[in-house]
Amino acid sequence: MFAARNKGRLAMTAAAVGAALALAGCASGDPLAPETDPDAPSEAIVIGSQAYYSNEIIAELYAQALEEAGFTVDRNYQIGQRDAYIPALEAGEVDLFPEYTGNLLQFWNPDTTATQSDEVYAELVTVVPEGLQALDQSPATDQDSYNVTAEFAEANGLESIADLAGVDGLVLGGAPELEERPYGPSGLAEVYGVTVDFEATGDTTVESLLEGIVNIANVYSADPRIGQNGLVTLADPEGLFLASNVVPIASADLPAEAVDIVNAVSAALTPEGLVALNVQSTVDELGYAEIATQWLTENGFIS
Amino acid sequence: MTWVVNNLELILQLTLQHIRLSLLPIILGFVIALPLGWVAYRYRLTRGLVLTLVGLLYTIPSLALFVVLPPLLGIGFLSEANVLIALTIYAVAIMARSVADALASVDPDIRQAATAMGYSSWGRFWTVDVPLAGPVLLAGLRVVAVSTVSLLTVGIVVGVQSLGYLFTNGYQRGILASVLTGVVMTVLVALLFDRVLAMIGGRLMPWTRASAQNTAAPTSEAAA
Amino acid sequence: MNLFAEAIAWLLDPLNWQGSGSIAERVGEHLAYTAIAVLVAIIIAVPLGWWIGHTGQGKEIVVGITGAARALPSFGLIFLFVMLVGVGARVPAAVVVLMLLAIPPLLAGAYAGFEVIDRRTIDAARAMGMTEWQILWKVEVPLGLPLLFGGLRSAVLQVVATAVLIAYIGLGGLGYDIVQGIALRRYDQMLGSALLIIALALLLDAIFALLERYSVPRGVRAGRDTDVRTTPTGRRATADNPATT
Numbered sequence: 060m061f062a063a064r065n066k067g068r069l070a071m072t073a074a075a076v077g078a079a080l081a082l083a084g085c086a087s088g089d090p091l092a093p094e095t096d097p098d099a100p101s102e103a104i105v106i107g108s109q110a111y112y113s114n115e116i117i118a119e120l121y122a123q124a125l126e127e128a129g130f131t132v133d134r135n136y137q138i139g140q141r142d143a144y145i146p147a148l149e150a151g152e153v154d155l156f157p158e159y160t161g162n163l164l165q166f167w168n169p170d171t172t173a174t175q176s177d178e179v180y181a182e183l184v185t186v187v188p189e190g191l192q193a194l195d196q197s198p199a200t201d202q203d204s205y206n207v208t209a210e211f212a213e214a215n216g217l218e219s220i221a222d223l224a225g226v227d228g229l230v231l232g233g234a235p236e237l238e239e240r241p242y243g244p245s246g247l248a249e250v251y252g253v254t255v256d257f258e259a260t261g262d263t264t265v266e267s268l269l270e271g272i273v274n275i276a277n278v279y280s281a282d283p284r285i286g287q288n289g290l291v292t293l294a295d296p297e298g299l300f301l302a303s304n305v306v307p308i309a310s311a312d313l314p315a316e317a318v319d320i321v322n323a324v325s326a327a328l329t330p331e332g333l334v335a336l337n338v339q340s341t342v343d344e345l346g347y348a349e350i351a352t353q354w355l356t357e358n359g360f361i362s
Numbered sequence: 363m364t365w366v367v368n369n370l371e372l373i374l375q376l377t378l379q380h381i382r383l384s385l386l387p388i389i390l391g392f393v394i395a396l397p398l399g400w401v402a403y404r405y406r407l408t409r410g411l412v413l414t415l416v417g418l419l420y421t422i423p424s425l426a427l428f429v430v431l432p433p434l435l436g437i438g439f440l441s442e443a444n445v446l447i448a449l450t451i452y453a454v455a456i457m458a459r460s461v462a463d464a465l466a467s468v469d470p471d472i473r474q475a476a477t478a479m480g481y482s483s484w485g486r487f488w489t490v491d492v493p494l495a496g497p498v499l500l501a502g503l504r505v506v507a508v509s510t511v512s513l514l515t516v517g518i519v520v521g522v523q524s525l526g527y528l529f530t531n532g533y534q535r536g537i538l539a540s541v542l543t544g545v546v547m548t549v550l551v552a553l554l555f556d557r558v559l560a561m562i563g564g565r566l567m568p569w570t571r572a573s574a575q576n577t578a579a580p581t582s583e584a585a586a
Numbered sequence: 587m588n589l590f591a592e593a594i595a596w597l598l599d600p601l602n603w604q605g606s607g608s609i610a611e612r613v614g615e616h617l618a619y620t621a622i623a624v625l626v627a628i629i630i631a632v633p634l635g636w637w638i639g640h641t642g643q644g645k646e647i648v649v650g651i652t653g654a655a656r657a658l659p660s661f662g663l664i665f666l667f668v669m670l671v672g673v674g675a676r677v678p679a680a681v682v683v684l685m686l687l688a689i690p691p692l693l694a695g696a697y698a699g700f701e702v703i704d705r706r707t708i709d710a711a712r713a714m715g716m717t718e719w720q721i722l723w724k725v726e727v728p729l730g731l732p733l734l735f736g737g738l739r740s741a742v743l744q745v746v747a748t749a750v751l752i753a754y755i756g757l758g759g760l761g762y763d764i765v766q767g768i769a770l771r772r773y774d775q776m777l778g779s780a781l782l783i784i785a786l787a788l789l790l791d792a793i794f795a796l797l798e799r800y801s802v803p804r805g806v807r808a809g810r811d812t813d814v815r816t817t818p819t820g821r822r823a824t825a826d827n828p829a830t831t
Contacts, residue, residue, distance in 0.1 A: 110521070112535050137523065137531075235753070235762060236769035238607070256606075259756040259766075262534045266673040267756075341535045344365045346372060421787045423747035425764055429780035433589040433773075508656045515659040516751070519768075526661065530754075533665045541669060545662040552657035 103131040104317060107144050107153040110137045112347070113201060113281060116336050117157040117305060117328070119351035124324050124360045125317055141166050148308060149188055155309045155321065160196055161301030163308070165241075174298030176200075180306065187308070194307045194318060197325035199333040201281035202303030203242060205231075205293045211274055212291040219294035223253045223275070232260035232273030242299045250297045265290075281330070283338040305333070320360075327358050365539035373528070377547055380524040384511050384555070386446055391453020391506055398454065399461020400487075413459060420455035424448060424516045445517035452513060453506045460502025464495035497570050500563040507555035515548055525551070593777035607762075612779075613786065615758040620745045623684030624692075627741060631689045632734065635696025639730070640722055648697045655690035660748045668755050680752045687748055688741040695737015699730025731801040739794035746787050760786070 104125060108118035115136050122132045135153060145166070147153045160179045164171050167186045173179045180196045187193050205220055212218070215226050223229060237243045238257045247253040255275065260267040265284040268276035275293075278285055280303075285292060305328065307321050332354070339350045355361040366373070402412040422430075427448045432439045435447065468491050476490045492499075518526030525548050532540025563570070596602060602609050638644045660683065667679040703726060711725045753761035760783045767775035 110530070112531060137521070137527065234769065235756070235766035238766065239770055259753075259758075259762065260673070261754065261756040263668070263673040263676070263756060270672070270674040272674065341537070344368065344535075344537050344539070346369050349368070418788060418791070421743050421747070421791045422784050423750045423787060425750050425761060426780035426783040426787075429764060429776045430784070433777065439773075505656065508653075512657060512659045516661050519754070526659070529659075529662045529665050533669065536669070538666075538669045541662060541666045545659060545666055548659045548662060549654075549657045556653075556657075 103133040104154045104313070105133045105135055105152065106155045107147070108136040108157065109144075112340050113279070113333070113337050114157055116340060116347045116350050117333075118155075119347045120324050120328070120355060121155060121157065121307065121321050123348075123351050123355055124320050127355070127361050128316065128320050130314075130317060148310065149190055151190070151310055153310075154313055155307055155317075158306050158308045159201055159303035160306045161202055161303035163306070165301060169241075171301070174301050176302035176304055179302050180304065183306070190311050192309055192311050192313070194309055195322045195325055197305040197328045199281070199305045199325075199328040199330050200303055201279050201305060201333065203277050203300050204280045204295070206268065206276050206278045206285060206290040207274060207293065208268060209289045209291055212293075217291065217293060219296055220247070220251050220253065220299065221296065223247075223293070224251060229253065229255040229275060230258050230273040231255040231275045231277070232258050232264050232267050233277035234261050234264075235259040237277055246299050250299050281333045281337055283334050283341060286334065287342075324355075324360060327360075363539045363543075365537055366543055369540075373543060373547065376523065376525050376527055377551060380511070380514060380548070380551055381554075383442070383446070383517075383522070383524055384449075384507070384514055384551070387449035387453045387510050388503070388507050388555075390450045391457050391510075392503060394450070395454045395457030395461050398458045400465060402458065402462040403465040409462065413462060416455045416458045419451055424452075424513055425519065427451065428516075428520050440521040442522050444520055445514070445522045449510050449513055449517075453510055456506045456509060457502050460499060460505070461495075464498035464502065465491055467498055468494045493567065496563070496567045500559065500567075504556050504559050507559055508552040511548060511552040511555055515544070589773060589777055590781075592774035593781055596774040596778035597782060607758075609763075609782070612758055612760050612762055613782070616746070616749055616760045616786070619681065619684060619749045619752065619757075619759060620742065623681050623745050623749075624688050624738070624742055626681070627685045627688035627692055628738070630685075631692035632696045635693045635734075636700060636722070636727070636730075639697045639700025640718075640726060645697070648693055652690045652694045655687070660687055661751055661754075664748075664751060664755055676755050676757060680749075680755065680757055684745045684748060684752075688745050691737045691740035691744060692734075693737075695734045695740070696730070698737070699733035700726050702733065703729045728803045731803070732798055735794065735798040735801045739791065739798055742790055742794060743787060746783075746790060750783055 106118050106122050106125075108115040118134070118136060122134060126132050141163075144153060144156060148156055160176070160183050161174075164173065164179055164183045164186065167188075168182070171179075171182060173182045176196075180193075184193050207217060216222060217226075231237070231244060231247070233243070238259070240246070244255050244257050247255055258267070258273050260273060260276070264273075264276045265278055265282065265288065267273050268278075268290070269288060276290075278290070278292075280292065284290070305325065307325060309318070309321070313321075336350055336354060339345045339353075340347065352361065398412060398416070402409045428439070428444055431437065431444055431447055432441075437443045437447070472490065472494065473486065476486045481490065514522075514524050515526035515529060517524055518530050525544050528540045528544030528547070532538070532544065597609070635648065638648060663683045663686070664680060667683050668676045671679045707725060707729070708721060711721045716724065749759050750761035750764070752759055753765040760779055763779040764776050767773070767779065
């Protein structure tokens with residue numbers, strides 16, 4: 060650290076900083092658009108995944124099933140935000156990506172009114188961009204849901220989100236962006252007339268709920284901790300949340316045989332099955348490759 | 363720890379990736395800092411400007427730098443380039459100061475003797491100044507290496523895989539062993555770089571091995 | 587320029603300064619975490635550094651701690667501590683991590699401040715009959731202030747930078763808007779926050795740089811003769827024009 064010792068140097072510093080900012084005009088384009096690698100081989104099927112361990116497992120299910128059938132697979136996991144991988148998908152850098160119908164539909168059509176599983180999927184198929192296709196959706200779901208502890212539910216007679224309307228002192232916990240999501244505090248107020256305070260709890264949402272830091276938590280429905288901790292998932296009669304089934308998004312020219320295999324894997328994945336896979340990851344602490352191999356063997360995809 | 367045993371391959375892969383990604387900023391930082399530090403040392407007028415600017419760059423928190431660089435340079439936010447450029451900037455920031463200090467620490471009498479013997483400026487710089495400044499340069503380079511290895515872990519938040527993956531993934535899944543392993547491996551990689559650099563320094567500058575002081579860590583200024 | 591204009595617009599938007607989670611609140615949280623962590627670190631590190639500098643024992647501790655601390659990934663430590671103490675104690679966990687980061691520069695600054703003092707000055711003080719405590723408080727501490735403040739400056743900046751990352755364990759501070767902005771794809775929010783963080787860091791750096799400079803005891807040739815940063819100007823010192831740059 061160097062002390063700016065006199066006004067002259069401070070002035071020079073200010074000028075330099077100003078010049079740097081002025082140069083900002085040189086850069087254009089959307090910084091959230093991804094880097095695409097033009098050298099990726101085109102024979103191999105490139106499978107991507109989100110920075111979400113459960114999604115990584117599903118991607119590995121597809122990967123190993125395809126490898127068993129003789130395809131070459133390149134793994135590009137933990138890509139992260141949709142901003143990064145959707146354009147990569149569209150540009151053909153990634154060929155297959157496990158996604159979730161409701162969240163993805165909202166990404167492409169923020170004003171959608173579909174909420175039920177079938178209508179969400181139907182609409183998703185129509186908004187998929189040119190060059191991509193949505194394969195069959197799986198029965199397995201993994202969507203946002205509001206949960207409370209069993210004690211809290213009993214004490215306040217809660218079965219659905221609507222029952223929250225009369226309760227005071229509600230604090231909602233979830234990822235920081237939940238604060239601004241349409242199904243966050245503003246959605247709760249609009250659709251159900253429920254007012255909540257918000258507390259960002261991120262990856263420790265379930266722990267925060269159990270510790271009493273928050274009393275409502277947004278937990279993904281496939282999170283094994285819901286069952287493990289006896290949490291009560293509040294029903295959503297007004298359709299605040301979109302249904303989110305697992306759906307593989309693929310490039311339009313994915314070989315037909317690959318499509319069939321992927322669809323078969325998706326069909327065999329049940330909601331309970333997905334939760335069980337997640338349990339193996341978080342409780343048994345197994346790696347995604349081992350979990351995938353086990354499941355595929357048990358379900359007859361790998362001999 | 364069963365988790366460690368079950369995930370040895372992943373740990374190894376991430377460690378190698380971490381080493382690979384750390385190399386470029388360290389080397390590039392050194393290469394860029396050398397002329398910068400020389401200018402700061404040689405021309406007293408520019409010394410203030412260069413070192414102030416460079417010092418200011420170092421005060422910028424890493425996440426903020428990741429956000430600011432893309433619009434300035436036209437690169438992607440979620441890209442390796444973003445992280446590598448940011449790390450190089452930090453490396454230059456640390457190293458430039460070190461180079462200026464190193465060159466200033468060379469005894470002027472020796473420089474005069476070299477000039478008297480007929481060395482050209484260029485020749486004198488490379489055959490007299492740099493070797494004599496070596497120990498301080500090496501100390502700075504070791505600080506840069508350790509700092510880079512540590513900072514690279516933050517790159518995971520923009521999607522750049524390194525040992526930092528063990529932090530976020532372990533936190534998400536509630537696996538303490540993963541986070542702990544990440545911390546331990548990062549420290550080990552940092553120590554590895556430090557030891558290797560010290561060894562290389564010992565080879566290149568055999569005259570410094572005799573004295574124990576060359577391995578002393580820098581004082582508070584350089585420790586900043 | 588478009589993105590920077592949007593970022594500035596986000597920063598100036600009055601809506602973002604109202605209600606809970608406002609920019610002012612985030613700045614306040616950030617400064618609070620920094621202040622508490624640095625204060626506790628001062629209490630721990632400065633007396634220790636002074637003691638090591640005064641008695642000359644335990645120099646290796648300083649060297650060891652400063653070196654080792656740089657290798658620790660602060661990002662990982664944040665997660666590690668929260669997982670160790672549970673999410674209910676995440677605020678203390680974050681403060682402890684920040685404090686741990688502030689200790690090495692403060693320790694090094696306190697120690698180095700004493701180390702560069704000319705031994706003859708201490709001898710003279712002893713010869714004049716000062717007790718050890720008097721030597722400590724009247725001679726060593728004042729002379730060591732510049733380097734101590736240098737260490738303090740370094741510590742504060744280190745903590746301010748790391749406090750940006752506590753947003754990843756759901757705490758507030760200026761990193762919160764960046765983390766939220768990433769997920770919501772709002773680059774104006776991300777960039778606005780980043781610029782604010784940078785401005786805050788630069789401001790604190792300037793404040794502590796001034797403190798560092800003005801902490802040199804009046805009338806004393808800065809105890810930084812050995813500091814190679816002060817290149818001699820070539821001017822001769824006169825009574826009213828000390829040769830410091």
